[in-house]
Amino acid sequence: MPRDYSARLVFNECIAEDIVELCFELTEAEPWGSAPNPARGPSPLDPFYKKIKRVQGACSLPGFGAEPQGPNPGQFAHLAAPGVFLRRPVSIAGFRQDENIVRFIVGIAGEGTRNLAAKRPGETIKILLPLGNPFPSIPSGRNIWLVSGGLGVAPLLYLAKTLSGTARELRAFMGFSDERSVFGVEEMRELSEMTLDVGGFITDKVSGALASARPDAVFSCGPLPMMGALKKICAARGVPLYVSLEERMGCGVGACLVCACAARGAAGYKRVCRDGPVFDAEEVVIS
Numbered sequence: 001m002p003r004d005y006s007a008r009l010v011f012n013e014c015i016a017e018d019i020v021e022l023c024f025e026l027t028e029a030e031p032w033g034s035a036p037n038p039a040r041g042p043s044p045l046d047p048f049y050k051k052i053k054r055v056q057g058a059c060s061l062p063g064f065g066a067e068p069q070g071p072n073p074g075q076f077a078h079l080a081a082p083g084v085f086l087r088r089p090v091s092i093a094g095f096r097q098d099e100n101i102v103r104f105i106v107g108i109a110g111e112g113t114r115n116l117a118a119k120r121p122g123e124t125i126k127i128l129l130p131l132g133n134p135f136p137s138i139p140s141g142r143n144i145w146l147v148s149g150g151l152g153v154a155p156l157l158y159l160a161k162t163l164s165g166t167a168r169e170l171r172a173f174m175g176f177s178d179e180r181s182v183f184g185v186e187e188m189r190e191l192s193e194m195t196l197d198v199g200g201f202i203t204d205k206v207s208g209a210l211a212s213a214r215p216d217a218v219f220s221c222g223p224l225p226m227m228g229a230l231k232k233i234c235a236a237r238g239v240p241l242y243v244s245l246e247e248r249m250g251c252g253v254g255a256c257l258v259c260a261c262a263a264r265g266a267a268g269y270k271r272v273c274r275d276g277p278v279f280d281a282e283e284v285v286i287s
């Protein structure tokens with residue numbers, strides 16, 4: 001259930017070129033869209049989110065006043081990056097319930113992520129979470145494959161951690177464009193049987209592995225061309241595939257349609273923030 005947290009940065013480390021791991025301790029939670037706290041002064045974001053709250057109607061605000069709950073793998077957070085107007089969506093890469101610490105892996109893409117990466121331990125920002133739908137829960141004892149490309153490994157590290165104790169076989173295929181952008185490999189290797197590809201096509205490795213094995217489900221996050229190729233490979237062999245999509249976002253909660261992606265069905269589109277970001281690959285157009 002989403003809540004708007006004051007989050008104190010407790011860890012900031014560069015883990016690859018232009019990629020940082022950030023861990024925040026979630027402290028106080030405000031009801032989302034509430035009046036600005038006079039102690040921190042009015043934020044330029046507050047009018048925007050209050051407007052969305054009015055558009056949505058109070059009854060559709062999920063989790064308002066509910067108990068805080070740990071996020072599930074595949075869900076994301078909306079981070080109030082300094083210096084930019086809109087919040088930035090980032091996948092949840094880990095969560096420690098005992099200490100209320102949430103982990104993100106952030107690639108520096110522009111001003112918002114650069115300013116997030118420049119934050120120092122002890123500084124606070126606002127974080128709205130958890131948002132979106134997680135990867136579907138799978139009964140224990142199944143064979144699960146995880147396929148990631150680049151920063152797409154971030155949510156799959158969290159997923160691997162939750163599946164490692166329950167899956168019969170957990171295999172991870174990790175693709176990176178070059179050596180400088182490689183991260184998370186040792187962590188993933190400890191959790192799964194891991195295959196790494198640098199500079200090639202990780203989908204070739206998946207295709208090869210499917211010649212002699214058949215997983216119960218494949219979960220994927222990464223660049224669209226990679227997931228598009230994976231969709232064809234999985235469809236050809238009748239393997240269920242779930243993908244986590246990324247689109248530019250405005251509100252992050254289903255009100256503005258900035259994040260619409262092409263999909264099957266009458267509407268012809270889905271909102272990545274509210275209907276996803278995790279979809280059955282058959283539901284959406286990946287190109």
Ligand SMILES: Cc1cc2nc3c(=O)[nH]c(=O)nc-3n(C[C@H](O)[C@H](O)[C@H](O)COP(=O)(O)OP(=O)(O)OC[C@H]3O[C@@H](n4cnc5c(N)ncnc54)[C@H](O)[C@@H]3O)c2cc1C
Pocket residue numbers: 076084088089090091092105106107108109110111112113114151154155245246247248249272277
């Ligand atoms: C559900 C979701 C989960 C995400 N998880 C992660 C994550 O775990 N780690 C991570 O590093 N990034 C993640 N992203 C992408 C991240 O939100 C963008 O990189 C970030 O918003 C860029 O903000 P900026 O101000 O730094 O760059 P901007 O100046 O806003 O943009 C810089 C460049 O990045 C591109 N870009 C911006 N937003 C997106 C987007 N949403 N998708 C694709 N390209 C974009 C722009 O087109 C532009 O070329 C996620 C996005 C979504 C929607």
Ligand code: FES
Pocket residue numbers: 248249250251252253254255256257258259260271272273274
């Ligand atoms: S970002 Fe506003 S509807 Fe998805």
